[in-house]
Amino acid sequence: MRFPALLLSCALSLPVAAQFPASFDGSFESKKPDGGLPSGWIDWGSNYLLAVDSTSYEGHGALRITPFEKRGSNDFGCTVMRIPVTFAGKTILLNGYLKLDSVTDGYAGLFMRVDNTSGAVYKMDNMQKQRLQGTTGWKKYSITLSLPPGGGTVYAGAINHSNGNVWADNLEILIDGKPLKEAPPLRVFKADSDHAFDKGSGITISGLTPLQTTHLEVLGKVWGFLKYYHPAVMAGEYNWDYELFRILPAILNSTSETARNEALLRWINQLTTPKEVRHTRTAKTAIKFTPDLDWLSDEKTLGAALSASLKNVAAMNRGDFNYYLELAPAGNPSFKNEQGYNTMPFPDAGFRLLALYRYWNIIQYYFPYKHLITEGWNNKLAEYIPAMVNAADTASYQTALLRLIAGIHDSHAGMYGPNVVIRGADRFRTLPLRARFVENKAVLAKVGDEKCGLRTGDVITAINKEPVAAIVQRLLPVTSASNYATQLNRIEQVLFQTKDSILQLEYEREGNISSVTLATTTYKQAIIPGERPSVSWKMIGEDVGYVYPGNFKNTQMDSVSEAFKNTKGMVIDLRSYPADNLLNSLVKYVLPSPMPFAKFTVGSVQQPGLFGMTGEMKAGTRNKDYYKGKVVILVDATTQSNAEFVTMALRLAPRAVVLGSTTAGADGNVSYFTLPGGVQTLITGIGVYYPDGRETQRVGIVPDIVMEPTVKGIRENRDELLDRALAIIRE
Incomplete structure (x- = not known):
């Protein structure tokens, strides 16, 4: 986004x-x-x-x-x-x-x-x-x-x-x-009055030892667990970022695991006794995932006393208030009071560790799709400690963060904000070209000015003598996306991104390899008119209606239903992000009655890491005048989030067909938060499932008819999916 x-x-x-x-x-x-x-x-x-x-x-x-x-x-x-x-x-x-x-x-x-x-x-x-x-x-x-x-x-x-x-x-x-x-005054918390480390943590780490890495891994887990589980921390009694900096020196200087565990135990014992908390009644839901707290019983690592103390915290009575987060009405977590420390583009070692701890624990306790991280999540904390500690500058720090973020495989995730120096159109140059990965080749789908010597359909094979295949392998680990198809779609957008004034391109046309050197320009100047449809809806001939949800507004529904009344079918082009809530318009138009199409998992403030499954959500209303023609829904890797959610509902239409390729696989409301250095990011905050429990995250919306563009079709300037949709309707 x-x-x-x-x-x-x-x-x-x-x-x-x-x-x-x-x-x-x-x-x-x-x-x-x-x-x-x-x-x-x-x-x-x-x-x-x-x-x-x-x-x-x-x-x-x-x-x-x-x-x-x-x-x-x-x-x-x-x-x-x-x-x-x-x-x-x-x-x-x-x-x-x-x-x-x-x-x-x-x-x-x-x-x-x-x-x-x-x-x-x-x-x-x-x-x-x-x-x-x-x-x-x-x-x-x-x-x-x-x-x-x-x-x-x-x-x-x-x-x-x-x-x-x-x-x-x-x-x-x-x-x-x-x-x-x-308006009444805002409630003031003790955490708000702690400014001890506003100008820096004072933590420096040189020559990180294996023992210190283990110490820091244990600290990161304990720190995050207490942040979300200890009632006094939840109540805003402590600036938990700054409490990290207070305990860090003792942990780094511990000469043994025993000494580290004793320091952590003293730290926990110093926390205030939690007050009695009141609960707000919440609807009971079926449990989908339980908190991952088995590590609290690992006495070999923690020692008996620290293990017992942490299990005692887990058993404490917690309310539904946490100074650091709340659940939005839809159920996704809203992370509050997470300072971004925007004036520190390159934070010191303490703040860099804070960034890692904050992110790792948010995923640990509030990412509904943690179970789909194929490489596992527990090991990521130890893996990234050296990268954070040893980061030499802003770029290396942000690159490490970007790799960490990409590791959760969520198309909603990414890195944004004015402090980001490794991404962003305002800091780079590009070319007025649009490439698409088709048949495993980077094919030019749009050329801003063919006077440059390039044509639509040319296959870019190398950029500045680096093969495109090598560029893809280099960018994959830092490209946030739920699946490979969406990673390629994201790489398409930065393929020509550079800080150089020129780029040398090698390309293949009709079996011949040639090269051209082009002057780069700003992203603003590289905009190619007509990249997206300009219409919200139109007629294709007299028998087919076409809707482009990227521009469509619900106020146009009456005009559409009147125009499409006698058509054989309609094409809904969801290779876009809807501009309006289609559940209140197109979905009601094509469904004859209310039908279940999705259910969700939501997290918990009282039991962080627990995710409950909600009841089914229905789409449509009783409608005897529903659309009787064929409905063909076009999807690809650009179909993301709300577009995927709407597709789940639209495909319930009696004569609906989903045509295309793998969608982005990021379905659900998003949650924003900031990391030290002013780095902004987000995650999918609720889990979205089909009524029968099938996943949508990473999988995406599986088409009924799988079809992808071809190099030949691009060279002929044809929208092959639209052509196939028209053929299906007119059969």
Whole structure:
């Protein structure tokens, strides 16, 4: 998943050193002598004029956002006020009045972004999907976002990403429906007041010994177990990151396993006695997986006393609150109060170990597909300790993290954020070419300008004299994906990524090998128009309907059902990510009655590592006017997450056929978190299964008819899957 470029632009323009008010004044009645923004308002974007003028909804002033004449396609005008989340609440609502004048080629709207305490984006809405355009008088609008449980920061204001003028006035913030000034204060935890290691852990490790590696492995397991199992840590009594740095010297200096275990035992005994906790009743579910706690009984490694102490913690009474996480309404974990330490792009040895421990334990206790990690997970902790300790710079540290992340085989996983130096379009150059791995060959599917000497269908055999096959083998270990087909799809996207100004390509055409040297360009300049369908739906002839969910909105359903009424069949092209919730539109359209199509596993706060299986989820409604024609659903490695979930429901249609190849194999709501150094990542947070218990993760959605593109088809510029779908419908 990638954030839109506009969101990233906003994230990178944050003036972190400025002082901001704790309140919110969206009246725009005060202005600077030059007509500039009132105090506290931040100017984001570029090539737009932001000022206060008298064209107001109420009072004497309103915000005006006007584009400069030379506005670029990625420029925007946005002003926000920064609001620290020092108040308690579940939702924050921004409402206000907007006036539009000739808004075309873009959109305008209110803007609100919520960051968690680590600085990662938690929620955002810029009203882009509402496509406000044209010329209108003053109208009231609102947007609502959920608030991160542990606090954070809100940026609220207005945005203009168009050719026209936009005015905003009387902006107001409500918390759970009440004015901001009436919101209760945010609960303060002891963990929040511990700043002892804000500037560094002070841990240095040189010449890591095998005994120290064993010590650090045991510490990582104990630290993570206490984080999720000890009631005092769960209650926020300790900054558990910093407690790690307090115990690390004693562990590193232990001359024997006995000394290490005694140090860990003293550490546990110093934790406060847990208070009585209250439970919230939760629905009983069938247990799918039990916590992996057998290691607590390993007295050979832990010693009898430490083993007994850890088992005593496991038996303690725990509530459903944990300072470090909660379960979202869908059941996926929401990791809160996980500091990203963004000002440390290359963290010291202590923080690098913290990154490893944090990630390993999140997977250990809250990744619903840990059982599908074919290489095993327990061994990964010891394996990556030397890589973290010995990392010499930011790139080597992030490369080690990327290998670790890729090791869980989850197409949702990856590495993002402005601090990432080993990936990211903003730091690299590329070519205006699009390759696809077809028949085990890197075939050019799109060529931006054939004047370069290359054509659609050419097979790239080497880049800078490195064979493509060798490049694939080099990139596989650092490419996050659930299966090989999706790994290749991810590699396609970075195949020409480079920091060089030129690339030499070797290619095969009609049996002849040639080479060409091309100048690289920015990712923005390498965009090839028409790479994705521009339509949301259309007719193919008079007998077949076509829907592209990547653009389709549920509001178009009436038009589609009317147009498709007498067709032989419809093609639903899910080689895309749905732009809307298709369960409420297309799925209801093709199903005659409610039908079970999925069930889920969700984790537990009280028993970390336990996953329970929920009841079946049904799709569709009673519908005597359901679509009677054939339904052909197109899928491939780009069909991921919600697209896979929707395919599970659509294929229940009486005359449905799934056509294509292996999907991404990452089905389920995602959970975000941040690692030291400002590295952002995510995992699939709930398990998704068919009603009969079959897996979808890694396996993907298995097509009824397996078919992949061919080199010949690409050279002929044909969409072979679509051609086959039309043949199936017209048979």
